[in-house]
Amino acid sequence: VVRSEGPADRGDVRRHNLSLLLRLLAEGGPRSRAGLASDTGLTKATVSSLVSQLIDRGLVRDVGQAAPGSVGRPATLVEVDGTNLVTLGVELGVDYTGIVAADLTGRVIEQRRRPLSRPSVGPRDVVAALRADIRAATGRLDRFSRRVVGITVAVAGMVDSESGAVVFSPNLGWRMVPLRDELRRALRTSVPIGVENEANLGALAEFRLGSAAGTKHLVYVIVENGVGAGVIADGQLFRGRFGQAGEVGHTTVDPSGDWCACGNRGCWETTIGMRALLTRCVPDQAVRLLNDRRLGPEEKVAFVVARAADGDAVARSALADLGRWLGIGLANIVDVLDPEVLVLAGSMRMLAPWIHESAVTAMRARLPNPASPRVEVSTLGYSAAGLGAALLAAERLLIDPLAELVPTRA
Numbered sequence: 001v002v003r004s005e006g007p008a009d010r011g012d013v014r015r016h017n018l019s020l021l022l023r024l025l026a027e028g029g030p031r032s033r034a035g036l037a038s039d040t041g042l043t044k045a046t047v048s049s050l051v052s053q054l055i056d057r058g059l060v061r062d063v064g065q066a067a068p069g070s071v072g073r074p075a076t077l078v079e080v081d082g083t084n085l086v087t088l089g090v091e092l093g094v095d096y097t098g099i100v101a102a103d104l105t106g107r108v109i110e111q112r113r114r115p116l117s118r119p120s121v122g123p124r125d126v127v128a129a130l131r132a133d134i135r136a137a138t139g140r141l142d143r144f145s146r147r148v149v150g151i152t153v154a155v156a157g158m159v160d161s162e163s164g165a166v167v168f169s170p171n172l173g174w175r176m177v178p179l180r181d182e183l184r185r186a187l188r189t190s191v192p193i194g195v196e197n198e199a200n201l202g203a204l205a206e207f208r209l210g211s212a213a214g215t216k217h218l219v220y221v222i223v224e225n226g227v228g229a230g231v232i233a234d235g236q237l238f239r240g241r242f243g244q245a246g247e248v249g250h251t252t253v254d255p256s257g258d259w260c261a262c263g264n265r266g267c268w269e270t271t272i273g274m275r276a277l278l279t280r281c282v283p284d285q286a287v288r289l290l291n292d293r294r295l296g297p298e299e300k301v302a303f304v305v306a307r308a309a310d311g312d313a314v315a316r317s318a319l320a321d322l323g324r325w326l327g328i329g330l331a332n333i334v335d336v337l338d339p340e341v342l343v344l345a346g347s348m349r350m351l352a353p354w355i356h357e358s359a360v361t362a363m364r365a366r367l368p369n370p371a372s373p374r375v376e377v378s379t380l381g382y383s384a385a386g387l388g389a390a391l392l393a394a395e396r397l398l399i400d401p402l403a404e405l406v407p408t409r410a
């Protein structure tokens with residue numbers, strides 16, 4: 001709380017306090033005005049005035065009554081108004097696009113994913129596909145009078161979040177693609193668009209809404225086609241210079257191992273990524289599955305799971321070995337970052353029954369006992385990165401509730 005009475009910064013103080021209240025409601029749930037006052041240290045009169053301003057902007061609304069049993073007159077609760085303002089998290093995978101529409105608290109309103117059907121998709125095709133997805137979602141939301149107030153694109157790769165450019169994405173085969181500018185041109189919109197690394201966004205979603213929400217030292221590990229990690233350190237997203245902190249998929253675990261898309265040998269990704277999973281677990285079908293662009297990652301993984309469930313010896317022993325490689329990489333992460341919890345996402349969600357035990361055993365064998373963190377499986381589904389993207393797009397309004405909701409076109 002900032003209490004300063006100089007006329008020059010009175011506007012800043014108001015903005016700061018509006019942000020404080022809105023964030024408390026978005027992240028902590030509904031509260032009475034009195035509750036907001038005691039949580040923030042602001043006076044009740046100030047809180048009432050600020051809440052009125054947030055209501056006028058359509059950001060919060062009055063709802064219901066405080067729980068029965070509370071002493072005195074029941075108080076009306078204030079909550080984030082989830083009815084009209086929406087942000088979009090857009091996922092750009094190697095072979096799919098996805099979209100998550102959420103309100104400012106991260107409550108999902110709709111969620112879709114579709115495979116990118118054309119082979120060797122370049123930036124131009126991808127921008128066209130994303131434009132179609134975003135326009136379709138905006139149209140559907142518009143029918144319920146929901147306005148899109150921010151968009152973040154989740155990308156597998158190195159991004160410059162200032163300029164919105166994809167600096168390098170080995171799996172997409174992109175270098176220096178000004179994705180935000182191209183998307184803005186294609187959409188002819190002035191809605192703010194951000195670009196962020198998908199694993200960072202997954203970590204953000206886990207930190208805010210996942211099973212280990214609020215854990216201050218959390219590492220999110222996503223294995224899909226490639227392998228990435230997002231790091232929450234001391235309660236903050238740790239990005240590094242290019243959002244690339246946690247790019248664990250290209251750390252070397254086996255210098256004489258398989259070649260990787262990045263040009264090196266024996267990256268962690270070559271031991272647990274999609275190519276490794278399919279070639280080792282279902283060798284007779286691997287080429288077909290890897291090249292079938294109609295299939296999303298879930299369907300490819302489901303094929304492996306079905307084989308293992310059928311008792312296929314090759315699949316089962318390959319999965320146990322995959323778990324061991326997973327554990328080796330997790331131990332490396334723990335040695336560097338010392339997290340309380342590791343959250344596994346992507347294909348690891350479906351594979352967990354087959355690999356969790358061998359992964360934890362291999363990890364613990366490499367760590368001093370007290371250092372071993374919990375290894376959990378994400379409960380946020382395949383689109384944690386999309387959800388994190390929607391949450392990040394909402395940050396603009398949480399930081400500055402007076403920001404223009406949909407700025408006029410420049």
Ligand SMILES: [Zn+2]
Pocket residue numbers: 249250251260261262263264267269
């Ligand atoms: Zn690599």
